[in-house]
Amino acid sequence: xxxxxxxxxxxxxxxxxxxxxxxxxxxxxxxxxxxxxxxxxxxxxxxxxxxxxxxxxxxxxxxxxxxxxxxxxxxxxxxxxxxxxxxxxxxxxxxxxxxxxxxxxxxxxxxxxxxxxxxxxxxxxxxxxxxxxxxxxxxxxxxxxxxxxxxxxxxxxxxxxxxxxxxxxxxxxxxxxxxxxxxxxxxxxxxxxxxxxxxxxxxxxxxxxxxxxxxxxxxxxxxxxxxxxxxxxxxxxxxxxxxxxxxxxxxxxxxxxxxxxxxxxxxxxxxxxxxxxxxxxxxxxxxxxxxxxxxxxxxxxxxxxxxxxxxxxxxxxxxxxxxxxxxxxxxxxxxxxxxxxxxxxxxxxxxxxxxxxxxxxxxxxxxxxxxxxxxxxxxxxxxxxxxxxxxxxxxxxxxxxxxxxxxxxxxxxxxxxxxxxxxxxxxxxxxxxxxxxxxxxxxxxxxxxxxxxxxxxxxxxxxxxx
RNA sequence: GGCGGCAUAGCCAAGUGGUAAGGCACGGGUCUGCAAAACCUUUACCCCCGGUUCGAGUCCGGGUGCCGCCUCCA
Numbered sequence: 001x002x003x004x005x006x007x008x009x010x011x012x013x014x015x016x017x018x019x020x021x022x023x024x025x026x027x028x029x030x031x032x033x034x035x036x037x038x039x040x041x042x043x044x045x046x047x048x049x050x051x052x053x054x055x056x057x058x059x060x061x062x063x064x065x066x067x068x069x070x071x072x073x074x075x076x077x078x079x080x081x082x083x084x085x086x087x088x089x090x091x092x093x094x095x096x097x098x099x100x101x102x103x104x105x106x107x108x109x110x111x112x113x114x115x116x117x118x119x120x121x122x123x124x125x126x127x128x129x130x131x132x133x134x135x136x137x138x139x140x141x142x143x144x145x146x147x148x149x150x151x152x153x154x155x156x157x158x159x160x161x162x163x164x165x166x167x168x169x170x171x172x173x174x175x176x177x178x179x180x181x182x183x184x185x186x187x188x189x190x191x192x193x194x195x196x197x198x199x200x201x202x203x204x205x206x207x208x209x210x211x212x213x214x215x216x217x218x219x220x221x222x223x224x225x226x227x228x229x230x231x232x233x234x235x236x237x238x239x240x241x242x243x244x245x246x247x248x249x250x251x252x253x254x255x256x257x258x259x260x261x262x263x264x265x266x267x268x269x270x271x272x273x274x275x276x277x278x279x280x281x282x283x284x285x286x287x288x289x290x291x292x293x294x295x296x297x298x299x300x301x302x303x304x305x306x307x308x309x310x311x312x313x314x315x316x317x318x319x320x321x322x323x324x325x326x327x328x329x330x331x332x333x334x335x336x337x338x339x340x341x342x343x344x345x346x347x348x349x350x351x352x353x354x355x356x357x358x359x360x361x362x363x364x365x366x367x368x369x370x371x372x373x374x375x376x377x378x379x380x381x382x383x384x385x386x387x388x389x390x391x392x393x394x395x396x397x398x399x400x401x402x403x404x405x406x407x408x409x410x411x412x413x414x415x416x417x418x419x420x421x422x423x424x425x426x427x428x429x430x431x432x433x434x435x436x437x438x439x440x441x442x443x444x445x446x447x448x449x450x451x452x453x454x455x456x457x458x459x460x461x462x463x464x465x466x
Numbered sequence: 467g468g469c470g471g472c473a474u475a476g477c478c479a480a481g482u483g484g485u486a487a488g489g490c491a492c493g494g495g496u497c498u499g500c501a502a503a504a505c506c507u508u509u510a511c512c513c514c515c516g517g518u519u520c521g522a523g524u525c526c527g528g529g530u531g532c533c534g535c536c537u538c539c540a
Binding site for chain 1: 467468469470471472477478479480481487488489490491497498499500501502503504505532533534535536537538539540
């Protein structure tokens with residue numbers, strides 16, 4: 001049993017064999033930082049964070065790079081509108097990105113390169129493309145000669161002649177062929193710029209990823225990821241630039257996540273039907289958002305609505321409760337189990353199933369179903385009078401392994417009971433012994449008002465925070 | 467015009483040849499002083515029409531509907 005990955009290049013699932021044994025180099029296109037991210041932007045962050053976590057769980061040494069596009073037309077516009085400058089705008093939204101994505105359980109990449117820090121490498125890259133005859137300067141701009149790159153369209157499976165080339169011509173551009181795309185753009189009056197062999201200007205959009213991937217990971221990487229909408233033209237152009245220069249495959253596996261839809265339509269900034277993560281997390285547990293997204297296979301679209309999020313929340317709570325209840329049982333005096341082996345076999349089987357599902361192109365939806373089955377089995381086990389510490393621990397380990405890979409925290413806020421609350425629980429226990437249920441219920445209600453839920457079990461009172 | 471995706475129970479969603487995972491919601495039952503949590507249990511003509519096959523949600527052909535990319539977009 002080994003990992004297979006769906007590769008956009010071949011449109012097939014392929015066995016995952018990294019270029020260098022035991023090591024994975026991956027690059028994921030990050031956001032253009034001119035605004036807060038919406039939940040559509042959050043999907044690739046969550047998906048590829050999960051891919052990375054699973055690769056690490058599987059024993060790979062993962063080198064993960066994700067960029068920030070911090071110079072472009074939209075940043076310039078926002079800077080002008082707000083009376084600040086591009087670096088200020090960029091820094092604001094980079095900080096916001098980290099904050100949002102951290103709430104969603106996304107680990108930081110090994111490095112988050114920015115265009116502004118990569119200008120020398122970008123310029124060198126372009127110079128070399130010109131030397132090799134793949135690019136030309138035109139009035140301060142530099143363009144890539146698309147038709148010179150044999151293999152253009154191999155990622156999106158487009159024939160170069162079938163593209164609606166008319167749509168690519170923009171007013172005032174100096175390209176020779178409508179298919180050509182900008183590597184370097186001459187600065188307009190008042191725009192942020194860098195000095196270059198072609199005068200003052202800034203990089204085009206696609207070149208940054210080619211330059212950064214090369215700088216941090218080398219000429220060929222294992223996994224290149226991003227949203228489906230990047231496959232054309234962005235990734236196609238990256239391939240053209242990088243492979244024209246490096247004469248080596250840019251990436252072995254190209255992975256693309258599906259969109260988030262609202263009312264069955266793609267969520268996008270231009271349609272205005274987006275929900276910002278920044279706002280979302282004020283109303284919903286960000287962990288629920290992550291759980292909700294991972295409950296669907298990453299290549300399929302997700303329809304987003306508040307109702308669906310709430311139903312996901314109910315599901316996650318079921319898993320969390322089961323996990324907490326197993327932990328609770330571990331704190332009370334545990335009897336000696338006689339069927340320990342059978343339960344250890346069950347948890348081992350569930351773990352094997354989890355790996356099998358994740359090995360199949362990161363099927364997190366099925367991985368989550370394993371988590372539900374684990375919750376079910378754990379709940380059944382908890383009904384037994386005698387349980388073993390070993391079996392309980394194997395459940396805990398199972399829950400933590402899976403949730404760790406999915407990047408979901410099962411543990412609720414671990415706060416100690418106040419002495420007052422503790423005393424109330426004791427008092428209620430006394431009242432119950434004396435069958436003074438009125439007082440017992442009164443205390444339970446009192447605690448409920450403070451979001452402490454009491455549950456009477458055969459092993460004593462169990463409590464949790466609502 | 468070119469390229470591609472999707473259509474599975476009330477809702478969400480897995481499932482690429484052997485007779486439909488899982489979740490949410492709903493109904494019934496069990497446990498409980500009452501609850502909570504949980505367990506058991508009911509609910510699917512897999513969009514339509516052909517074809518291949520001993521056997522198809524799963525492969526092939528043809529429809530229908532929805533969505534996306536080809537233009538900044540995760």
